[in-house]
Every structure is written in structure tokens, then in C-alpha cells.
Amino acid sequence: MADTRPITDTLFDLRWQRSAPDMTAALARVYGENCDIDRLTARLRALLLEKWQARPRDLRALDLARDVMPDWFLSQQMVGYVFYIDRFAGRLKDVPKHIPYLQKLGVTYAHFMPCLKPRPGDSDGGYAVMDYGAINPALGTMADFRRVTKQMRAAGISTCIDMVLNHTAKEHEWAEKARAGDPHYRAFYRIFDDATLPRQYEQSLVEVFPNQAPGNFTFYPDMDKWVWTTFNEYQWDLNWENPEVFLAILAVILDLANNGAEVMRLDAVAFMWKRMGTNCQNLPEVHDLLQAIVQATRIAAPGVVHKAEAIVGPRDLVPYLGQGRHAGRVSQFAYHNNLMVQFWSSLAARDTRMMADVLARHFPENFRRAGWATYIRCHDDIGWAIDDGDAARFAPITGPGHRRFLADFYAGRFPGSFARGADFQVNEETGDKRTNGTFASLAGLEAALAAGDPGQVDLAVNRILMGHALIASFGGMPLIYMGDEIGLTNDHSYARDPDLAEDGRWMQRPAMDWVAATGGETAEGPAGWIWRGTRHILARRKALPQLAGSVPTRILQTGHPALFAVQRPGDDATLTAVFNFTEHRQAIDGINLGLQEGQWYIDALTKRPLLQGQDRLDLPPYGRVWLLPAT
Numbered sequence: 269m270a271d272t273r274p275i276t277d278t279l280f281d282l283r284w285q286r287s288a289p290d291m292t293a294a295l296a297r298v299y300g301e302n303c304d305i306d307r308l309t310a311r312l313r314a315l316l317l318e319k320w321q322a323r324p325r326d327l328r329a330l331d332l333a334r335d336v337m338p339d340w341f342l343s344q345q346m347v348g349y350v351f352y353i354d355r356f357a358g359r360l361k362d363v364p365k366h367i368p369y370l371q372k373l374g375v376t377y378a379h380f381m382p383c384l385k386p387r388p389g390d391s392d393g394g395y396a397v398m399d400y401g402a403i404n405p406a407l408g409t410m411a412d413f414r415r416v417t418k419q420m421r422a423a424g425i426s427t428c429i430d431m432v433l434n435h436t437a438k439e440h441e442w443a444e445k446a447r448a449g450d451p452h453y454r455a456f457y458r459i460f461d462d463a464t465l466p467r468q469y470e471q472s473l474v475e476v477f478p479n480q481a482p483g484n485f486t487f488y489p490d491m492d493k494w495v496w497t498t499f500n501e502y503q504w505d506l507n508w509e510n511p512e513v514f515l516a517i518l519a520v521i522l523d524l525a526n527n528g529a530e531v532m533r534l535d536a537v538a539f540m541w542k543r544m545g546t547n548c549q550n551l552p553e554v555h556d557l558l559q560a561i562v563q564a565t566r567i568a569a570p571g572v573v574h575k576a577e578a579i580v581g582p583r584d585l586v587p588y589l590g591q592g593r594h595a596g597r598v599s600q601f602a603y604h605n606n607l608m609v610q611f612w613s614s615l616a617a618r619d620t621r622m623m624a625d626v627l628a629r630h631f632p633e634n635f636r637r638a639g640w641a642t643y644i645r646c647h648d649d650i651g652w653a654i655d656d657g658d659a660a661r662f663a664p665i666t667g668p669g670h671r672r673f674l675a676d677f678y679a680g681r682f683p684g685s686f687a688r689g690a691d692f693q694v695n696e697e698t699g700d701k702r703t704n705g706t707f708a709s710l711a712g713l714e715a716a717l718a719a720g721d722p723g724q725v726d727l728a729v730n731r732i733l734m735g736h737a738l739i740a741s742f743g744g745m746p747l748i749y750m751g752d753e754i755g756l757t758n759d760h761s762y763a764r765d766p767d768l769a770e771d772g773r774w775m776q777r778p779a780m781d782w783v784a785a786t787g788g789e790t791a792e793g794p795a796g797w798i799w800r801g802t803r804h805i806l807a808r809r810k811a812l813p814q815l816a817g818s819v820p821t822r823i824l825q826t827g828h829p830a831l832f833a834v835q836r837p838g839d840d841a842t843l844t845a846v847f848n849f850t851e852h853r854q855a856i857d858g859i860n861l862g863l864q865e866g867q868w869y870i871d872a873l874t875k876r877p878l879l880q881g882q883d884r885l886d887l888p889p890y891g892r893v894w895l896l897p898a899t
Contacts, residue, residue, distance in 0.1 A: 391502075
């Protein structure tokens with residue numbers, strides 16, 4: 269007899285058959301010893317079916333399209349743009365009027381910085397969420413979010429939203445019930461009767477915000493309890509050892525997906541699992557939990573992908589895109605923070621050898637069904653993640669010495685520095701410092717404009733464009749932080765705002781300058797130059813299949829300390845991208861780039877014939893070329 273069930277039911281069953289084995293295997297590894305996995309699986313199936321049945325018709329159509337094209341997010345057409353809604357547009361409902369601007373720039377992915385309802389007052393920039401089911405009232409409503417994401421989707425732009433996994437605000441309904449003594453919700457958090465266990469855990473933990481929030485635990489006299497608070501006192505860590513937390517957070521993710529979010533930026537994932545005697549970061553259970561979340565989403569909302577926010581060292585970063593049993597089963601994106609750190613390191617040192625060594629040794633050339641989110645700057649500070657062992661390979665450099673040099677250079681203290689940044693979260697015990705500042709200010713534009721020096725402005729602009737060409741061609745999806753395409757410099761006014769003054773990261777979160785942005789096509793000066801150059805780079809990226817995220821990224825060891833080069837071996841031709849990290853002209857023989865003797869090459873950025881393979885490539889200060897064999 270023919271199957272007469274609705275096609276939607278059949279689709280759900282097929283997706284369950286596809287993804288449930290990977291989902292349940294991961295859950296069994298995490299919870300198998302402490303709960304009935306069959307019962308958990310049955311509850312999970314019921315939850316997924318409920319959310320699938322509630323999924324709007326247009327989003328079900330999106331799901332089907334992405335089932336047919338499962339690697340859509342790895343296309344070279346993908347270009348990301350990141351902004352705070354209020355600083356970009358004012359309110360949520362005002363975002364669509366700027367869609368033409370995003371389209372002109374080439375954007376296909378827009379990350380709305382934290383916009384869920386935060387706690388009142390200080391909220392860690394919105395990452396202390398009070399209500400996952402509501403939009404920040406200062407920005408709009410969930411109805412606004414649905415309308416805006418639908419308009420973005422119609423314009424070919426996928427909306428990304430932050431989903432904080434490690435903690436909630438202490439004012440969240442779950443936390444309020446836990447505080448009132450509800451045993452069900454007390455088990456949602458890590459709450460201790462006395463300081464014995466917290467003190468034992470502290471022996472191996474690090475402090476995320478040592479200046480403003482030292483320690484990892486907070487005592488609450490009204491409860492007579494200690495609570496695990498990794499980030500700030502008002503952010504309570506969730507207890508992921510409790511499968512009820514998994515079910516509750518998954519329900520939130522699927523509700524946000526049904527409201528129009530297409531990418532979930534999974535915040536603070538590295539901290540989700542705790543184990544005594546470790547630093548409680550990047551533990552194996554984190555990757556099992558991510559696998560379960562991703563595979564569950566593939567059943568109930570397969571049009572949605574996940575991005576892991578794991579700002580960690582090289583050896584810990586790679587697993588977030590899948591290794592071993594997790595290959596092709598965990599996050600579809602992860603931030604390549606090591607590329608970002610090595611960019612700034614090479615720019616300050618005028619030496620790319622550590623960059624080429626680290627990126628070649630620690631990272632695979634590509635991943636299964638996953639790729640990088642590449643970026644030069646973001647809303648956050650830069651942590652100088654230079655591994656001591658990596659630095660030691662380039663003696664007399666040391667890890668502590670190089671980290672100190674970078675912090676001094678980008679704070680403008682080092683002799684000859686072009687940067688204008690500021691220290692953040694100084695660790696008095698280790699001497700380590702993190703750094704704040706916009707892309708343009710760290711690249712020298714702020715200082716050059718203040719000095720009225722056209723030559724230094726020229727160099728600063730070319731540093732910015734070289735960085736954008738790097739993230740557009742390295743492999744993955746480039747992310748442009750709002751204002752970097754027009755060279756916005758540091759916003760020093762934050763220090764006069766009592767609500768912002770305690771967090772120096774607001775320095776690199778200026779409001780959008782729409783006069784400069786909308787005049788970018790014809791404007792004179794650095795803003796117009798950067799805007800036109802960035803748009804051109806992104807447009808050329810889209811024309812080159814070698815730059816898709818599925819194509820391997822091969823780091824070249826050129827032997828030239830001033831130059832960094834990668835190969836992208838496409839099906840029909842290999843693209844070779846070369847970048848000059850100095851303010852001086854540099855040259856290199858084509859043979860050292862793997863170019864073929866007698867073959868003519870064009871610069872795919874300019875479309876101009878450039879050289880024959882046996883010739884020397886000449887690059888101007890901060891020059892960048894994408895070499896392709898001429899046909």
C-alpha cells in the first residue's frame with residue numbers, strides 16, 4: 269500500500285534516520301552512565317517533532333533547499349558582516365532600510381550582535397541573557413525579528429544570532445527559580461553548599477576577567493550557597509551534566525530557528541563542561557554536546573547551521589570543526605582566531621615565518637562539511653594567543669616576550685609603532701595583556717590622520733586592504749566587522765558614558781558613520797578608498813571557485829620572511845595568494861611560489877597579466893595578489 273502520510277511527516281522521518289544515530293551516540297557518551305538513554309531519546313524525538321511541526325512554511329522550504337545543497341555555507345559567495353543593531357541602524361525595524369547597502373558590499377550573512385533580552389544594567393555587552401524568547405526591548409520585539417529576518421532572507425542574506433550556551437543571567441527565570449529553592453532548576457546550575465569544592469576547582473582554573481571579575485565562584489548570602497560564575501557574578505554557569513539543560517537549551521535554539529535565525533553563534537562553548545583538576549575548557553564532552561546539538565538541528569531545522577565561538581589555542585581549536593569521530597558532525601563554522609592573531613603578529617614584527625609555521629603545522633588543509641569564519645577584528649579584545657612552544661621555534665623569541673611585544677606595539681608604546689590601541693584585562697601575575705582597538709586604529713589610520721601624514725595614511729589603508737584580501741582568500745567565510753569597510757577609528761567617547769566606561773572594549777564598537785558609508789563609491793579620502801577596495805575584493809572572491817570553503821588551504825613555506833602565501837588548489841586551476849607584510853617593496857622568484865615555468869599568470873584581483881612563472885614577483889608595500897594561470 270502506498271504511503272499516504274503528509275510529505276512533511278515523511279521528511280521528518282527521513283531526517284531522523286539520517287541524523288539520529290550521530291545524535292544519540294553523542295548523548296550516550298555524555299549521559300549514558302547516569303540516565304536512561306532510550307527515555308531521553310524518546311523525549312528528544314517528541315521535542316524535535318513538536319518544533320518541526322511548528323516550523324513556518326517558508327522556513328521548511330529553506331530546509332529543503334539546503335538539504336539539496338548541504339554545502340551552501342561553504343560557497344565562495346558567502347560574505348559575512350557583523351554589527352550591533354543599535355550602532356548600525358538604531359532599532360531592529362530600521363535594519364531593512366540598509367539592506368541595499370549590505371547587498372552592494374556583497375554581504376550574504378549578517379550577524380546581529382547579542383539582541384536577546386539581557387539583564388538590566390551591566391550585561392557583558394548583551395551576553396548575560398535574561399530571556400531567550402524575547403528581543404531586547406530597546407531594540408524591538410520578536411515580531412520585529414521575524415519580519416526583519418524574512419526580509420533579509422528575501423534579499424539573500426542569512427541572519428546569525430548569538431546563543432549563549434555556558435551561562436544565563438542570574439535574573440533568568442531558571443536562575444530565579446533556582447535561587448528560590450526549586451530543586452528542578454537548582455540542578456540547572458552549579459550550586460555548592462560551601463566553598464570546599466569551589467576552592468578545589470579554583471586551583472586549576474584561569475580567570476577570564478581578572479580585573480573586573482576575579483575568581484570563578486560567587487557566594488550569595490541570601491541562598492547561603494556558592495554559584496559557579498566563570499565570567500561575571502551575574503552570569504551563572506549552566507550544569508550541562510544535567511540532560512534537562514540539554515533539552516531546554518535545544519528547545520530555545522529551535523524556537524529561535526523558527527523565528528528566522530539561520531546561523532547560531534554558540535557563545536562560550538569551550539567552558540560548557542567542568543572536570544576537577546583541569547582548566548574546565550575544551551573537554552571532550554563539549555564536542556559530544558555540540559555533535560548532539562548540530563545533529564538534532566539537522567532533524568528539526570536543517571536550514572540552520574552553527575558557529576562555535578571558541579577563542580582558544582591551535583591544538584584546542586581544530587576539534588570544533590570536527591576531528592575523528594566528530595568529523596563532519598559538529599559545528600559548521602568556527603572562528604579562526606589564530607589567523608587573526610598571526611596577522612597582527614606578522615604585521616608588527618614584519619616577519620611572517622611564525623605565521624606560516626603555526627598555520628601549516630597546527631591546522632588541516634580543509635574539513636569535512638565545515639569551514640572557518642575568517643576575520644581581522646571583531647567586537648571583542650585581542651588575546652595574544654602565542655604558544656610558548658611555537659615562539660621557541662624562532663629563538664631568541666619567547667612566548668612571554670613576544671606577547672609583551674605585541675601588547676606594547678598595539679598600545680602604541682613600542683618605539684616606531686603605528687598602532688593606537690589600549691590594554692585590556694592586564695594579568696599582574698603573568699604580565700599578559702589583551703588589546704582593544706578598531707581595525708583602522710590598530711593598522712595605523714588613527715595616528716596617520718592625527719599627524720596629517722598622507723604617506724602614513726596610504727600605508728594604513730593598504731594594511732587594511734591587505735587584511736581584507738587575506739581573509740577573503742584564506743579559506744572559509746570572511747567576516748567584516750561593521751565600519752571596517754570604511755576605516756572607522758577608535759571611539760574614545762565610551763569613557764564618558766557611565767554605562768560603558770568600565771568596559772574598554774566599547775572603544776572598538778563605534779556607531780556606523782552613514783555619511784562616509786553611503787558616499788563610499790565616490791568619496792575622496794581613506795573611507796572611500798577602503799570601501800571601494802573592500803567591495804572589489806569581495807566581488808572578486810565570489811567569481812573564483814578556488815576560494816570556496818571546501819577547497820584546501822595550503823600554506824607555502826617561501827623562505828621569504830616578509831611574505832605570506834597560500835595555495836588554493838581548485839578543480840581546474842590553483843590560485844596562489846601572496847601578501848607583503850611590510851612597508852617596503854619585496855620580490856620573490858616564482859619558483860618559490862610553485863609557479864610553472866613558461867606559464868603566464870594573471871592577478872585575479874586586478875584581472876591584469878602579471879608575470880611568467882620563472883619571473884620574479886614584485887610586491888609594493890602591503891601588496892596583495894591572487895595569482896591564477898592565464899587561459
